[in-house]
Amino acid sequence: MNLRSVDLNLLVILDALLEERHVTRAAMRLSLSQPATSSALERCRFLFSDPLLIRSRGEMRLSAKAETLKGPIRSLLMQAESVLEQSETSLHDIKKTIRIIMADLPVTAILGPLHQRLIKTAPNLNLIIQPWHGSASALDGLARGEADLAVSVFPNVGNSFRCVELLNEEYYVLMRKSHPAVAQFDLSQWLSYPHIMVSGQGESYSAIDQVLLKQGLSRRIALVVPYFQMVPDLVAKSDYIALLPSRCLPKNATNDFVIFPPPVAVSGFSLHLAWHLRSDTDSAVNHVSDVIRELTSSSSALLE
Structure with a gap:
């Protein structure tokens, strides 16, 4: 094949199409119009004499040839970027x-x-x-x-x-100093009060709850918030109990809070x-x- 007859920009578009398996998403990623991306796909199909992307049950799947092209095309583009980067600005x-x-x-x-x-x-x-x-x-x-x-x-x-x-992180229990569970803190006390959970997805069940379930136990998740920063102030003004990563514990925490190791085996992350x-x-x-x-x-x- 004569490379002078090939628009190498097609490979950039094809790389996005094979990654996204969706014409509109590939167009958005490349800041191209949907018609222009569809047209490029048709040119790629002609260039490689293969359908490349095949509609199946409302989705697009890669043809067998497209699967074999995906890695080499990505590698070729990365090599080209590496060559061009040698002349990039500082x-x-x-x-x-x-x-x-x-x-x-x-x-x-x-x-x-x-x-x-x-x-x-x-x-x-x-x-x-x-x-x-x-x-x-x-x-x-x-x-x-x-x-x-x-x-x-x-x-x-x-x-x-x-x-x-x-x-690497480890978890700790956080409560206000005057919390009624402080004096005789144990598993029973921990489970007797409402808990705050942090979840970016709004979930109210975690790996910790799976550990409890295996022991026939459960806790009440009374409040779910999206950010760790929100927790200390909420704990300081309530009977809520929180389980926080060590690096999310408030500075000078011992002035206003009590910190305990979890009363059950809790894996870090x-x-x-x-x-x-x-x-x-x-x-x-x-x-x-x-x-x-x-x-x-x-x-x-x-x-x-």
């Missing part, structure tokens, strides 16, 4: 907006230091912090190109993403940073990623 001059999905753990601790670092190293980068609504939603945002980085608990991200561990493979050669995204990793590393006291 970080100091890059003008770009980086979108980060992140819950208030760890955003409240690292956003200030992150901003201060970027002022010095990449002053023309803008940040948009997007709300966290669960790991599945975060990965979907990365896949759709609606976010560049995501901080969440990611047990498994699949082959389309990169993922690194930022930190690892917090991760993830991004889509398409960002591997994006120097701006990589720089922000590196700074976040440094600020949340085990040697950093920012989150302690």
Whole structure:
């Protein structure tokens, strides 16, 4: 095949189509019109002599040939980006907006230091912090190109993403000092009072409740809130009991609160940073990623 007769921009569009499996979503991701993207798909079908995307039960699936093309096309585009990046401007001059999905753990601790670092190293980068609504939603945002980085608990991200561990967390029970359960705190006391739960998805059942269920026990989730920051003030003014990650406990907590280890075995969790493979050669995204990793590393006291 003569490459001079091929519009290589088609590969960029085809990459998005094979990733999204949806013409409209691919068009939105590429900032193209839906008709232009549909037209590009038809040209790709002619170029490869294959339907590539096949409608089935209201959805689009990849043809066998499209499955074999997906990896090589992505690899080819990444190599091209790497070649072009050699002549890119320095970080100091890059003008770009980086979108980060992140819950208030760890955003409240690292956003200030992150901003201060970027002022010095990449002053023309803008940040948009997007709300966290669960790991599945975060990965979907990365896949759709609606976010560049995501901080969440990611047990498994699949082959389309990169993922690194930022930190490990443990849970603690938080109550006000004058709470009636303080004097003889145990499992029975813990379950006798209403609980506050933090959930970005509005869920009122967690892995902790599964542990209790196996013992024939349950707790009352009386209040579900989307942010950890909301919890201390609510606990301070009520008989609510909260289970919080250690880094979400209020500063000088022992002045106003009592902190206990959980009365049941509660597993901690690892917090991760993830991004889509398409960002591997994006120097701006990589720089922000590196700074976040440094600020949340085990040697950093920012989150302690």
